[in-house]
Amino acid sequence: MSGGVFTTLFALGVALAAPLLWAALGELIIEQSGVLNIGIEGVMLIGAFGCAYAYVRSGSMVAGIATAMGCGAACGLVLALLYVRLGADQIVTGILFSVIALAGTTVLADRLLGTDVAEKTGQLDIPGLSEIPFFGTVLFSQDPLVYAAIVAVPLVSYLMSGTWFGLYVRAIGARPRAGETAGIGVRALRTWALVIGCVLTAIGGASLVVATSGGFSPNLTAGRGFIALAVVVLARWKPLWAAAAALLFGVAQALQFVADELGFLAHVPSDVLLMLPYLLTVVAVVFAAGSRYPAACGVPYRPGSA
């Protein structure tokens, strides 16, 4: 019986971790380029709305995900205009972007989508593999975007560590002036980082939609973007660690749903279990005291400035 409980716990944990992981992967690319995107929650929301609208109206999950990616790219360009081109304060702008995204998606969902949901959910059992005890349920009986998130981890890791793009991005995130002297277009590269990062973040929003029958509701992301910020810090900007940190948050969140079946947790007040993921967020922030953000992260860069 307890084997079943742990299977459920980790299966739920992986599902809850996927949106966080997508958002964290996107954010770590952006932050390593020297931009602190507090608007991550807004990007997730816009991605989720775009996905829900296309998914529900077309009935195609692929169309939904593609729309979310398009929304993410558009968000990246808008944020690049604000953060990179205009040098706006990244914290204030990011917060306002999230607030506007919340209001905008709420109104648009009310007018364009209502309570409509898609006719199918996204769960995709991998034939054969999903039958494997424990791992089959935990890893191979999930939504396509959960599988894709797992695949995205090594890809992003390679992008940031094994390509010129990653090397240059990390260089301008640490010393933009030196990068410019070496001939790197800081603004252009930060724009690309924002576009790619926001596409991944928007897929995180889409994964919430795909997993829950394709509908949208106001504030669907419920603060997951902000938790992803903590995941990035906890992971110290490493994709593999981001996967582990996201899983930690996911399992912590799932714990409340199986606590009754775990003898040692059965009598812990449910409020404490509800609080656990957020407690972990605080712990992550404490950890951040020892983490080193990319040196130029959050500092607007003006070409030619010292």
Add this chain to the structure above:
Amino acid sequence: MKDSTGTYAWRLLLAALAVVAVLAIAACGDDNKDSSGDAASTDDTSTAAADETPKKIGLLTTGTQNDKNWGEAFTIGAKAAADASGAKLTVVDNLNEPPQYAQQGASLGQEGYDMVLMALGTIQEVQLKLAKQFPDTLWCGYGIAPDNAPENTCFVDALQEQAAFLGGVAAGLATKTNVIGAVNGFEFPQLTRQPEAYALGARCVNPDVTFVQKYINSWTDAALGKAAAKGLISQKADVLLAPLTTATNGLIAAARESDGVWVMPEYFDSNDTAKEVILTSVLFDLQTLAEDVYTKGLNGDLKPGEMLPYTLAELPDGGVAPFYEDEAVLGADGVAKVDEIKQKIIDGDIKVPSTDEIGTVGTGSKIDPASIGC
């Protein structure tokens, strides 16, 4: 110099775009609000005496005006009352936190609204403060009247435990595993009475039933709703009550991914949303409740601080929605049993415990069904 001029131009352009975007969103929102209010006021003006100013009524609610849920149910009732009386109606929806109700309520109070209904069970403190602050407005709230309620207040309560009890009867007859569950929003008596009455209703017709439940501290987080539902399904629960708003989508997703699991949404007949997994919906007929309280308030038929409890007998569409193509799950005898028990509740032969008795976690599994007339 050239660069700073370029940046300035960009900023101007951006500011202009931002203003256009905000105006567009605002226009959408205003249009939305007007659709419920101004249409009614226009109709009224034509029927009211020329020198008579139409009365102004407000609805502050959680959920939205087209959420096929709590918010839409109250909006429909408010519109019906406004249409019938010629009053001007303003609906402010999607309010979830007490400060939002305080802010929007104060705005309506300042504008001299005659009556405001605040449709959320956890904001009575705000209601009482607004009643003191704006004594010329009648402030009605969803909940039980406190002692010494101000004169310009009223309190409404659909006895939700009765309809939820009927939902439990249907679940008790439909379950194949003898385990039923509920994924709940927040733990407070007016919510807690629903899953507890649901458990008691199931035990009324099926003594072998066990009940499992989770609170997710959200009405709208579908991902958490799905995770909670999957947790309950792993405990063999096969009929899930959903005292939630849009988080119900998560339960629907979980049911779609499992075999033989049914969902029972609340507030609105949601069969069309996902016919293949929705057994029926638990209905409180909040439309009739809202229409009735507005009508009484506008006609001056309310006593100061009056408490209006609405039972199944007073809410004709309360109970459970039709089973549609899922009637076979209960069978003809099962459907007849649900109808029979509804009639017994209306007649008083079955006395569903009150909120005081069943408003705490665990009570639905402890009360002896025989003691209430089962």
